[in-house]
Every structure is written in C-alpha cells, then in structure tokens.
Amino acid sequence: MTPPLPGSKAFVRAIVLAQVLTQIGAFALPALLPGFIARWSLSGTEAGWLVGVFFAAYVVAVPVLLALTDRLPARHVYLLGAGCTAISHFGFALLADGFWSGLIFRALAGIGWAGAYMPGLKAIADPLEGTAQSRAVSLHAAGVGISGAASFVVAGIMASVAGPTAAFLLGGIAACCAFLIAGFVMPARLPRRANAPAPAALLDFRPVIRNRAAMAWIAGYTAHTWELAVLRALGVTFLAMAIARNGAPPGLPEPTALFTAAGLAGVAVSVTGNELAQRFGRLRLVTVAISAAALLSVLAGMSAALSATVAALVVVLWNMTIYLDSSALTAGTVQAADPARRGATMGLHSMCGYAGGFVGPLVVGIALDSFGRDTVIGWSIGFGHAAVVTLLALWMLRRLSASA
Secondary structure, X not given: OOOOOOOOHHHHHHHHHHHHHHHOOOOHHHHHHHHHHHHOOOOHHHHHHHHHHHHHHHHHHHHHHHHHOOOOOHHHHHHHHHHHHHHHHHHHHHOOOOHHHHHHHHHHHHHHHHHXXXXXXXXXXXXXXXXXXXXXXXXXXXXXXXXXXXXXXXXXXXXXXXXXXXXXXXXXXXXXXXXHHHHHHOOOOOOOOOOOOOOOOOOOOHHHHOOHHXXXXXXXXXXXXXXXXXXXXXXXXXXXXXXXXXXOOOOOOOHHHHHHHHHHHHHHHHHHHHHHHHHHOHHHHHHHHHHHHHHHHHHHHHHOOOOHHHHHHHHHXXXXXXXXXXXXXXXXXXXXXXXXXXXXXXXXXXXXXXHHHHHHHHHHHHHHHHHOOOOHHHHHHHHHHHHHHHHHHHHHHHHHHHHO
C-alpha cells in the first residue's frame, strides 16, 4: 500500500486522524479532576499544578522539537511525541498514586503533545499555500478541537463503566494507533526548497521576533490559550460546584457531557470563524471574539449564584467565543511566517501560547484557595482574571499589526 502524497486530501485527513487519536485522552484528567481532588486530597493550587504542568512541559519542549522540524523530517519528531503521549497515559493509569507521581506523567504528556501538535500541523501546512493551506489548518483545528471536546465525555463514560484507570488506558491505546498512522503516511525526508536560507541556530528566535506580523498573531494566541486552558482545566469542576450549590434541574446532563457539548459547539464556531475571517478580515474577527470572551469570562463565575442552568449556558457561550478566533490566530501565524523558518515561528507561537496555558489554571487554583473553591467570589476572581489578560493581548495584537 502506497502512502498518500504530502499535500493531498488523503494525507491531510490521515494526519488529522492521527491528531484526533493523540488528543482523545488529553483531557481525561480535567474531566475527572473532582474525583482526583477528593482521592488524593489535593488543594486548589495542587490541582492547578497537576493540570498546568502539562502546559509547562509543553513550553519547555516545543521550541526544541518544533525547531528541529526545520532540519529533520517532521515524522521523526511526531513519532517521539506520540510515543511519549502513550507512555504518559499508561503511566498515569498504572503507576500514579498521588500528586508527585501524577505530576511526572502529566509533564510527560505535555512533552508528547509538543512533539505531536504543531509538528503534525507543520506537516500539513508545508506542502500547501494560500486558501488551501488556511483551510487545511482549519480542518486540523477542527479535528483537534473535536477530539479534545470528546475526551471529556469519553473519560466520563469510561470512568463510570470501568473506573478512571480505563480512561487513561484508552488514551494510551489511541496514541499508539496515531504512532502507526504517522509512521506510515509521513515522509521520511525533508521537502526541498529552492534558494532556502541556511537555518538559524536551533533556539535562535531573533528572526521570528523581528517578524512583527507573526508576533502580532502570537500575542493573540497566547491569550487565547491562556483563557482556553482555564476553562478546559476547571470547567467541569466549576459546573460540578454550580450543580452542588443550586441542584440539578431535570434533564441537565452530567458536567463532563455538558463540557463536551461546549467543546463541540466551539469546534463548529472555530471552522466558521476561519471562513468569516477570510471574508471580513482576520483582525476584525479576532477583535470581536476576544472582546466577547473577555465579557463572558467576567460573567462565568458570577453565573453560579443564579442556577446550574445559567452557569452551563454561560460556559457554553464562553467556550464558543474562545474558539471563534482559534483557527484565525493560528492561520495568521502560519501565513505570516517565513517558510524557511516556519518551524521556529510555530515553535514560538506554541511556546508563548502554552506558557499562558500553564499560568492560567494555576492563577485560578490560587484564587480558589484564597477565596474558597465552593464560593462565587472565588470562581468570579479565578475566571475573571482572564478578561484582563485577553484585552491586553488584543491591544498588543492591534499595535503590532499596525506597525508590521
């Protein structure tokens, strides 16, 4: 059987499938976090660390792994990432028994995603240009978003049927399947580029930083991932608190199912957002999305004072506005990058974004420890801080875009 050609629709679909399989276990821990908080007697700060270390490890690993894709076939880096992801899930399922051991395997999961997420996207984007490239990036974002959303309900179902261990074992098996797919379809050689400049030093991001157009989108993506990580990490825990506080009205799904619905709605909005960005302008779309998300982040924590239904509705709407500019921000960085330094540019893009993803949940954990994890004020401050971060990033994005 012959592998599909890079840039073909079959190749793009195969890589997206591998990304779906790699991602399907990524949010098992946030989905099951209330149970682990009770089982391991975690504080709010420890819970924030346990979720946030995934992003911290990603930040450390991604600049090296993604910059390597300018020198080595993305296939090599991707296989390392998928392998680490599988090991992390199996280790969390079979060996983790408390905060510190869990922290180690969640850090390994972050390294694995650093080797899979953007290297997989780069493998898709490199053979394409223009609208075809933008739409392939959007399809990739949709696939990752769907699997990320589905991971919540999948983890909840697996835990209810066979216990939390089964949720992580499934994630490990799926990552092994992704390893096999990537090994088959990804080319073993770098694409040839005529008159390509010699690559800069491995961790020399100065040429990328001088690219003000790329840095504008990177600033926006940093705030986007900060806010998205806050909601992904603690959305289920927040909804569980709102239900415990107000009671569950008839017909309201479980928190994991609610958050999966929020994630799937977000994915649909993400794909739509990319098309709207091409029609009305990427900067205009991002401005609307960030402004709306900032408002909803302030309202989210307060909504628990009203009812579980209102809290669920606000969470769904907030998640949708966060996703609205997801594809547009990444496509902006990809298209603004120098093709010869696309790996380094996407590496800085991911590094800055996931640095925000690490800090965001930790700030919420500190707020909950300070003001009460079962109080409206604790969640209002924890979620509301994201508004300051996102609006500051929007100012930076518009300023850098104007001077590019």
